[in-house]
Amino acid sequence: MDCFRTSPSSSWIYPTVILCLFGFFSMMRPSEPFLIPYLSGPSKNLSSTEITNEILPVWTYSYLALLLPVFVLTDYVRYKPVIVLQGFSLVATWLLLLFGQGVRVMQLVEFVYGLVTATEVAYYAYIYSVVQPQHYQKVSGYCRSVTLVAYTTASVLAQLLVSLADVSYFLLNVLSLASVSVAFFFSLLLPMPKKSMFFHAKPGQAAPRRPAGEAAGPEDAHKGQRAVSQEPLAASGDVEGGPLSSPQPPSAALRTLVQWLRDLQECYTSKRLFYWSLWWALSTAGYNQVVNYVQILWDYKAPSQDSSVYNGAVEAIATFGGAVAAFAMGYVTVDWDLLGELALAVFSVVSAGSLFLMHYTLNIWACYAGYLIFKSSYMLLITIAVFQIAANLSVERYALVFGMDTFIALVIQTIMTVVVVDQRGLHLSVSIQFLVYGSYFAVIAGIFLIRSIYILYLAKCRKEAASLATAQSPAKQHPRDSNGAVLSTKL
Template identity: 50%
Template sequence: MSSWLCPTVLLCVYGFFSSFRPYEPFLTAFLLQDKNLTLTQVVNEIYPIWTYSYLVLLFPVFLATDYLCYRPVLLLQAASLVVTYSVLLSARGVMSMQLVELFFGLATAADVAYYSYIYSVVEPARYQRVTGYCRGVSLLGSAAGSLLGQLLVSVLHVPLCYLVGLTLASAVSAFLAPWFLPVASKSLFFHNKGAGDRVEPPGLLGDHTEDSESKVPLSVDDCDLTTAVPRDSQATGGSHSSVLRLLWEDFLQSYSCRPLLAWSAWWALSTCGYFQVLNYAQALWEEVLPSQHSDIYNGYVETLSTLIGALAALAVGYVQVSWAVWGELALCVFSVVMAASVYIMDLVRNIWVCYASYVLFRATYVLLITIATYQIAANLSMQRYALVFGVNTLVALLLQSLLTVVVVDSRGLGLDVFTQFLIYGCYFAAIASVFLLAGLYRLASRRRSTPDVPDDPLQELSSDRTQPL
């Protein structure tokens, strides 16, 4: 038990304190009030840097995580968070805040080390349990930080700079945990000692053996990628070119599966829009109700949306739906809900309506991304699991960077935040349209492939009896 319990506890401690950020719901207000920046500077010059740095650093950090066996990248992430909050607390000016976004982008890219380290030190039978522990504790830390920040601001009227200081103290506490983690002896690609062994992907929602259609989420007639390609031990632990070649082969085989490609497309498209809405929601709220002149309740909203999203994700495990048949149409319907939520935030200039729409938007996304995660993971070996999720995130960041350059960045159109949210609403409506057409095509294809059934089975039965024996 100690072989998996100790690293799991340490990772949970790290996940809680690194996610405990009381300042986060009030970042825009802090930059406006304490740093004397304008909303245009914050939206059009500072926030885009996180998107660009996350995109540029994601793939190098992914490779470094595997090559260095996780723990050094966890330490890098913890150090990046300490630097982020130190600079945010002490420095001033646009360039200093852009540096904050750069280091936070590095910390975000290093999340891959946190979510993949545990699979290298515990046996596959415990993947589901430890995944639930790590993700649950991270959500708990995020919700607790948002709630505490709101209580300190609303009840005790604590200055916002104290929230940044409290977040910095939490990041310093998180920095201690990775030093005590055991060193991983294997990784997915560079140090894979099991040549042909299949590594099971972690179960994300639970194993419901009584639900046969949910057990095989993608159409079994379309693809089966659960068996890893046998790997030469010298190739998986050898040269960098061999690893890149294996990555490319796995990429081609994984995305040749049409249902997996559909879920991955939704993942990338929706995550792009989700990041944009989350990044600039506080700026929209500032326009609707400026924090300098009234009380704001961003912390309560972030806490509520996190908890509802977690409950929605948990509830997915108890829903029995044939996603192979209804998946595209479900993505269409929920994308419409997300589009409507963004439109309402943009058009109804009431802070409480904006808050409610934001909670609905975020909970819907978490619900769907949980379904998409399970649909993809259930049909992949562990090597492909990490690769596909990384590629999906990379595509999402490419799209987000393009959207940021054109719509947000001052070097592009530099649109105001209300116009931005109108574009984001149209973006989700376009996603819904794509999956509506895909769902209708899927149903029509299934109907054409199903043999005709007579309208009156009794009539056919009686006619069969008249046939000569």
């Protein structure tokens, strides 16, 4: 491995391998598809009401509170310390989950897990600060794909262990603890970046613009339950050489903040980017709520103490199906400027219909099928949205826009949690919650259906106006002689 660190031609290999190993083991958590049966089972003996209304909302609140501070801290400390913090937080989460008891301790688990998800930005940001720009697309694909593979593998393994070997949920959590401990070890081996995108960037060096077509791919589909599309902070500049930048004074930090605000304002003045970002934020908020509470719905439809549980298989199939659908979209040629928002409307209708099915059905298999449709549709569209938003943005603006979109999604999700789930709000049962979520996606579908009709109408009007202008343009007249023959205009 030392040769990887010293050879310029392969300097990107060592950090990429270590980061991919960290990503694999951090997502190799076979206990996650069976979290709710574990909490409601003999090990923790928590009621469905306690889990739904008192414990799970803490994750949403902590994620929202920590996201922006961690976003700024990640760049300032140059990524690696935040990745190490993420690895440590994962270990702490599973230690508390294994040996803690009671509602308060489980709320602490959710808070620490909120720190885990908030620090995921460092995982996607790190690689852009230690590899050269020509490797960005390749390395991004590796880092995203490995987490998807890990989550799918963990789900399949968990289902096999539960169904065939009768392994307890406690032992699944022990396996998860072992895996995240390995991830924490690999985080310590990462080399420290020499610079970052904002606070430690080389003066006067702009980030390269991302060529259209390079921004997204099937690997951009979200990885795993509760992984909300944490898109990368990317670092500009060269990797090799250069002394470390000295810490910026407060005035420099203030200038950076002002520059962020100006960049965001300029980005969102583009109507196309604004509406795709709006869909991204609205849908991600709803998606987070669904994946956060779907296990409780499954336990409500078919209690884990009285029936077989296939959560792992369903999660694996849903993740794989979404990845295949997203990959297939890379080979479909569509005029997204014209039909993109119509696609958002149509698939939002599909999402709403699948959630209504999950609410109204009494059959657990129909409920599973609804979730498969919902997750696959979301992963398909989020891949398209990532490409549409990021295709022509610089690396810095790519980070800022997705960071802001994620923050807006969390604000919306927090409002939904307070109103729909929290005991201080409506305190709805889990089945009624999914009726609300289905209605929410129906509203999203209505917004973008109206918008798409408007776009198609304008396109038709422009086409008719262009045809009329062509028809009414006078034909070029040529001089003719007395017999009507065209005279030559040559001298």
